[in-house]
Structure formats: structure tokens, C-alpha cells
Amino acid sequence: MGEILHLGALAPAAIGACCIAADRRRARAPELAASVLMLVAMLDVVLWGVVAPAAWAAVLIVAAIGLAALRGRAARVRAGASVPVPAARVPVPAARVPVPAARVPSTIMTVHATLGLVVMATLVLAMIPDASAPVAAAAHHSTGAPFGLVAAASALLFGLVSVIAAGTPHDGEARASVLERGQLIAMGASTAAMGVALLA
Numbered sequence: 278m279g280e281i282l283h284l285g286a287l288a289p290a291a292i293g294a295c296c297i298a299a300d301r302r303r304a305r306a307p308e309l310a311a312s313v314l315m316l317v318a319m320l321d322v323v324l325w326g327v328v329a330p331a332a333w334a335a336v337l338i339v340a341a342i343g344l345a346a347l348r349g350r351a352a353r354v355r356a357g358a359s360v361p362v363p364a365a366r367v368p369v370p371a372a373r374v375p376v377p378a379a380r381v382p383s384t385i386m387t388v389h390a391t392l393g394l395v396v397m398a399t400l401v402l403a404m405i406p407d408a409s410a411p412v413a414a415a416a417h418h419s420t421g422a423p424f425g426l427v428a429a430a431s432a433l434l435f436g437l438v439s440v441i442a443a444g445t446p447h448d449g450e451a452r453a454s455v456l457e458r459g460q461l462i463a464m465g466a467s468t469a470a471m472g473v474a475l476l477a
Contacts (some may be wrong), residue, residue, distance in 0.1 A: 282474035293463035300456040341394035403428035432472025439465025
């Protein structure tokens with residue numbers, strides 16, 4: 278059952294990445310990179326086993342910090358509001374033009390991607406086989422029951438938050454776009470399925 282849920286979690290993760298890639302209204306290269314990174318980490322942990330889960334967890338946490346720092350700086354520029362326009366022919370100070378909103382990812386999408394990286398790192402750590410377990414059953418043993426429960430709970434909570442975020446207005450818009458809602462729900466469903474797999 279656990280293997281089926283793990284494999285089933287890959288499909289919505291792939292759909293979420295496709296939704297980000299297809300949405301050309303905003304500049305979302307970092308969020309797309311985060312989504313692809315989570316998908317590759319899931320594929321490797323569930324199917325390939327090339328990279329150690331602890332290494333994947335470290336990469337995911339570093340990516341979360343990097344995304345938060347990058348978008349935090351972009352948010353400060355956005356709040357500072359403006360891009361100076363030279364005024365060589367006018368005696369008044371240079372005019373300032375707001376950064377077009379369509380070129381900046383919504384705050385909810387950035388926060389969601391950052392939290393997703395952290396939750397995925399937790400799930401990956403919880404899937405580390407127990408060295409004391411028999412080889413045949415190693416894939417079903419996590420780093421420990423308490424940590425596994427925390428990881429599963431965080432994944433299920435992230436899934437719930439994703440559904441709520443999908444129905445929340447994004448940065449002044451009446452509602453999130455179809456692609457945004459698709460990405461939020463798909464990633465939430467993927468992590469929730471992995472959380473349930475830990476409990477199976």
C-alpha cells in the first residue's frame with residue numbers, strides 16, 4: 278500500500294510542475310526549479326535510490342532558504358516600488374514607474390513553494406530505512422515513529438493549506454488563476470499522499 282501511495286504521489290507532483298511551466302503570466306523560474314527539484318527528489322527516493330535521502334533533504338532545505346532569500350529581495354524591490362526612469366529632458370526629479378505585477382510571482386505561490394521544499398525534506402528524512410530492520414522490510418521503516426508521525430502530519434497539514442490557498446485571492450486578484458490553483462492543489466495532494474504512505 279505504501280509503495281502505491283508513493284508512486285501515486287509522483288503524478289500530482291508532475292502535474293504541479295507542468296502548471297507552473299505553462300503559466301506564462303508571471304516570471305516563475307525559481308518556483309519552477311523548486312517544483313522540479315521536489316519531483317526529482319521524490320523519483321530518486323521512491324524509484325532510483327541514487328542519492329542518499331539525507332543529501333536530498335539538505336539540498337531541499339538549501340533550496341528553500343535560497344528561494345526565500347531571492348523572493349524576499351524581490352518583494353523589497355516591489356515594495357520600494359519603483360524603477361527609476363531617467364529624466365534627461367525634464368527639470369523635475371526622475372519619475373518612478375511601478376514594477377508590473379504580472380512579472381512578479383504571487384506571494385502565496387512563493388510561500389507555498391518554500392514550505393513545500395521544507396515539507397519534502399522532512400518526508401525524505403522520514404523515509405530513511407532503519408538500519409536495524411531486515412533488508413526486505415527496510416523500505417517500510419522510517420527514521421523513527423515519532424519523527425515519521427511529525428513528517429506525516431506536516432504533509433497532511435500542507436495539503437490542507439494548499440487547498441485553502443487555492444481558493445484565496447492572490448495579490449489583489451479576485452481569485453487565483455486556473456494554473457495557480459492546479460499547481461497548489463497538485464503539490465498539496467502529492468505531499469499528502471506521501472504523508473499517508475508513511476502511516477500505511
